[in-house]
Amino acid sequence: MREIQRRRLRYLGAFWLVATGLALEGYCSVPSQLVWESKELKLSAEPGRPAILAEFRFKNASDRAVTLTSIHPSCECMKVTSDRASYGPGEQGSIHVAMELKGISGRLKRSIAISTSGVGAVEEALTLAVDVREAVALSATRVLWKIGAEPREQRVTARTNETNAVVRSVECSDSRFKASLQAGATESERTIVIAPSQTAMAGQALIRVNTVVDGHARVAIIHAAVH
Numbered sequence: 001m002r003e004i005q006r007r008r009l010r011y012l013g014a015f016w017l018v019a020t021g022l023a024l025e026g027y028c029s030v031p032s033q034l035v036w037e038s039k040e041l042k043l044s045a046e047p048g049r050p051a052i053l054a055e056f057r058f059k060n061a062s063d064r065a066v067t068l069t070s071i072h073p074s075c076e077c078m079k080v081t082s083d084r085a086s087y088g089p090g091e092q093g094s095i096h097v098a099m100e101l102k103g104i105s106g107r108l109k110r111s112i113a114i115s116t117s118g119v120g121a122v123e124e125a126l127t128l129a130v131d132v133r134e135a136v137a138l139s140a141t142r143v144l145w146k147i148g149a150e151p152r153e154q155r156v157t158a159r160t161n162e163t164n165a166v167v168r169s170v171e172c173s174d175s176r177f178k179a180s181l182q183a184g185a186t187e188s189e190r191t192i193v194i195a196p197s198q199t200a201m202a203g204q205a206l207i208r209v210n211t212v213v214d215g216h217a218r219v220a221i222i223h224a225a226v227h
Helices: 002-028
Strands: 034-036 040-045 051-060 066-073 078-082 092-100 106-116 123-132 136-138 142-145 154-160 165-172 177-183 189-196 203-213 216-226
Touching (some): 034 123, 040 051, 066 078, 078 106, 092 106, 092 123, 136 203, 136 216, 154 165, 165 177, 165 189, 177 216, 189 203, 189 216
Parallel strands (some): 040 123, 142 216
Antiparallel strands (some): 034 051, 051 092, 066 106, 078 092, 136 154, 154 189, 165 203, 177 189, 203 216
C-alpha cells in the first residue's frame, strides 16, 4: 500500500514539474508588444546642417493597451519624443528624434532605449546611424616613403564640400619634412605638397591642415613617414 502511494506521489510530482515548465515556457515566449517598422535607421546629411530628424514607427501588436514608461537616448545631442504615452491594441505610433549636428562630421551611431509596461514588456533598443559628409575632405590621410627611396613630393587634395569652408594653411611638426599649400585643379580644391628632406633614416611628422568652416577653426591631420 505504501509503495502504491509513493508511486502516485512520484507521478503527481513529475506531472507538476512538466505542467509548470510548460507554463513558464509559454510565459517566457510572450512576443514583444510593439512591432517596429525598423529598429535601425541609416541617414545621411550635408555638411553644415544644424540638425537631422528621424522617425521610428511601430504598431501595438498585443491585445491590450501598451504604455511607454521611459525613453532614454544615449546622447544629449538627441531630443526624443513620442506621439503619446499609451497605445491601444492595433494602434500605431512613432518615436520622433531630432539630432544636433552642428560642428560634427563623419559617421555617428546613437541608440535609444524604450521601456513599456504590461505582460511581454521588454526594453527595445533603437539605433540611429548618420553619415555627415565632411566639409573638407582629404584625398589621403597618410603619405609614406621607404628608407633609401627617392624623396619625391607627394600630393594630397583638400576638397571643400560647401561654400563656407576654406583651407587656410598647412603646418609640419618636424623640420625633416616640408609641406606647402598650392592651388588645386578647381576652385573648391587645394593641393598639399609634402616631401621629406631625406630618406636615409626613418622619421615621421604630422601635417596640420588648418581650415575654417562656418566661421569656426578646424584641423585635419595627415601622417607622413619614412619607414
